Amino acid sequence: MDKTPDIAVIIPVYNTAEYLPDCMNSVLESRLKNIEIILVDDGSTDGKSPALCDEYANKDSRVRVIHKENGGLQSAWIAGVKDSTANYLCFIDSDDWVDSEMFEELFSHTSQAFKSCEIISSDYIIEKQNERKEVHHTISAGQHFGENLDNIKTRLLGQELRTVILSRCMKLTSRKLIINNLKYCDSSIRLGEDVNIMIPALCDCKRLYVSDVCYYHYRTVADSMAHGHNEKMLDNIKLLCDTCCKILTDKKITNAKEQADMEYLRLMFVYVKDELRARYPEAVATVSNTLKEDTIKNKIKNNKLEVSNKANKLIYFGMRHPSKVMLKVIQLILLTYDKKTN
Template identity: 30%
Template sequence: MNSPEISIIIPIYNADKYLRQCLDSVVNQTFKDIEIICIDDGSSDNSLQILKEYRQKDERIILVDLKQNKGISNARNEGIKFARGNYITFVDSDDYIEPDYIEYLYSILKTFNCKMSVCIHNVIKKGKKKKVFDIKADYKLSSQECIKRLLYNDGIDTSAWAKLYDKTLFDNIKYPEGKLFEDIAITYKLFIKSKEIACGHLAKYNYVIRENSIVTKNFDKSKLDLVEMTDNMAADIVSLFPNLKKAVLRRRVYARFSTLNQMAKVDKKNSDKIKEMINFIKKYKWNILADSNVPLRDKFAVLLIQINYNLYKYVWRKFK
């Protein structure tokens, strides 16, 4: 059997409620030279049965049954091992993609002669679709500029999905197993290895916000991984690109705000951690306020938390 041009890797864990929508969007891609690697990460619902059903209908589907749940990082790493394509992309099992998702990412990658391409995504919440960034044309960025945009959340994000990678970029790079927010630890490294990144202005990936996802479920201590992953990324980036120090600081502050928002209902159990993060934000408040690239939302949050943490929480709940 000839190797396909592109491997689509789908990690699956207890996704039977929305797995069909995801798989339908993948098997019906306009770009046909693909293999679809479905990694069942020890699901206890009907996900495995659905995967077997789709595999019978489409020979491009490769089903890997891991038997035991080990997390999305392990599932992605296993998918990379099985991939035979020259290029790799990831799709989460609770999301779905536009019919020309692969065709679009592949075309801009070839147009700009890069080893990696990215596209904009839509956010789907309660059935409503919203494009996250409004960009007018396709373009190419250096890895340094791409990382800078990522740090300021300016049209580039850390997600593993909505990206197409030359498979060789993953040589000696693995997703950190046993950690949440694993893409933060890896995406910037792939940008660096790629050297140049093709950036698409069209939204071809649909990110669905659901209850009980990692983002929306109740806080537990594993969510503190966000700060750890961000600080590790920051140290690496500054060592390579010292001129991105301001941008790195913005991302570290943002990670603490994001974690504080998750912890809003469990203050008493994590008072020391909350205090530590608030003190970090206050320590660098003038750096954030003086940085013209920092979004106004971040600056407003810094001012609120400087006044009073409870006031910040109240305004955040209203904003949310």
Template identity: 30%
Template sequence: MYFSILVPVYNVERYLHQCIDSIMQQTKQNFELILVNDGSRDKSGEICEEYRSKYPDQITVIHQENRGLLLTRRTAIARARGDFVIFVDSDDYLRGDALEVIEQAINRYEADLVLYKYARVTDEGRVTESKAEFFHGEVFTKDNKKRVYERIMEGALNSLCIKAVKLNLIDVERDYSVMSHVSDGEDLLQSLPMLTYAERIVYLDEALYFYRYNTASIMHTFNPGKVESIITVESQLMQYMVKWGMDDAHGWELLYNHRLQLIQAVIWQIVLATELSDGERMRYLHELSGEPFFVEAYDGATDPVLKPVWRLVMLLMRKGRIKTINMLIKAYQALPYRKTKK
């Protein structure tokens, strides 16, 4: 069995050594590593070349002009030669025996797709494992795969980085360039065909992937293209919902709640965007309140899975009470515990 490990690289010189070392020091060495430098402006490209010189038989380095994460991953996929593909982001890293554990699971359960847990790591070294979605070693086939689809529609298991996928499950020939604008949800976008065509999926209750979470590096800015990205991905999810036989009342309830959670994230991003004036913030919220994507979800969800405060915010959004929302935002921002200590 041979693995292709795909790593998109962009301006991560601080973390790239740890990422690549975690791969090259795996207890199983039956893999190729494909690094795609997506127009980095720091020393990431040089670091990639250093490792290629050290491991010329295992590492391929591709340099390209900046194309974004979605198309960078597609570049790597097109070069993959392994039986299975593993995705790693360049500021994250793998557990030392990840490949060994994954290979054992593939052989034991005859799986063509392996799901596993991740652990969130802060720069201070705090590690928090994600919760288990299923039992360890639980296998999903056409008879019970709907349970996996339900979790996908609830917003779980979306990341490519918690999946080892048989190469022939990936839609290698598909042209994703028409979706190059997608900056949010690209993992889900590419996961949908893999999960659909997998005949045997196994879940491992083990954290094999370490996801770096640095609150200090989170930019409090608003990306106006976020909503368009979400709508594009959700339109694809709707198509697969039909393929999965989930276009019933239960399926639509899951979809609408998923949308409301995404809308919540957009609102929160607008709230935290320090570069926005009050007028700009109100304009974005007003546009969002009239977006059919939101209106359909709010009106369609019979039991929104939202905390009380967010139910109130969504109600105000639906009624167009943007000024009231802005007042709540100002009150929130004035809370003493949010003030930066000198």
């Protein structure tokens, strides 16, 4: 390329040869042509993905490939970040795809004055086999900075619906915001790991622009949606929320602990649902005992959540009244609903 690319598109790849063509076709057909595309093959073992990545690099000079030992999704996109040269980064997971106008439209909303410290984000669509669901930020479309942005930073975590979508995807993020905050990335976090990088990036950004158009398509794979007993989930929730609290404290966000505690409770909704749906004999007793632990009980008592979703209202009632009888009733309701909808 004759000049520095406008955007670096970073695509981690691990055994996704089935979906990568959809992803790459959407990127290569982008209206914005001055881009660099970095495919990071994270030690794929399917016998197809590495060669497919190389094939794209051989066909288009904008594409280059990093082949590395398997280290997980976070290590893959970090490798792409370090290899990038553009001022703005865009992350795409290799089983997802984007609309052809996404890069051009988002780049048109960047500001030369804020190019080292801004985030431009679209909304996205969840693509299931027989269903499409739009997901939007709850803040208004347009630009946010100054006092308005400071206020948003006090509401990043713990809301029923995200004030700002915290995925690293569907965004243009100033490269400097990512590079300066890689120190917060922790490979041991397996739940909501994107929050590790997007929370500090959002805290440091001086300008946030939100589009209300869904340019990004997030593919859900049925096999990955199974519910099951996860012994490590509580530890993951604690690790994630402790990390969030440290980040927000480091960034001098005044309500750091409150946000982290509220996020903890929101994630407990997921824990309770998954455990009760797992159907192992001790599920109800395990959830009941967990919710009665002093630390968790005090978080529930001291932080009042606003809940509008009907299923979450049921779960929240069970969290506040964690008797085995109540949780058994909730379990039966969840399993009956699942049977009707599956």
